[in-house]
Amino acid sequence: MVHEIMCMGEICPLPLLKTRKKYEEMKEGDVLKVVVDHRCSLDNIETYFSKIGCTLKIEEVLTGVWEVYIKK
Template identity: 80%
Template sequence: MVHEIMCMGEICPLPLLKAKKKYEEMKEGEILKVVVDHRCTLDNLETYFSKLNCSMEVKEVLKGVWEVYIKK
């Protein structure tokens, strides 16, 4: 199952807090897709989730818009 959080126009820490909450609710093997448009938000997501035992993939789908895929 893929969960999606749209965080366009939102600045930290709100997107990170939303992602952390949703990640905690997810089951093993599920994927969280977070869409962001602020580089600082992307950096914070990468920093936080790199410390957890999960895989992460980042795609810049438009200039300045990233999709972050986090697998629990």
């Protein structure tokens, strides 16, 4: 199952907190798509989920807008 969180216009640490909460609710094998438009939010999400061993895919879909895919 694919879940999605839109964090456009939100600044740290809110996107990371929302992402962590949703990730905890997901089942093994689910994918979470997070859309952010602040580089610091992207960096924090990438750092946190890399440290816990998640598979991440990051795409810059527009200038300054990223989609982060996190697999549980």
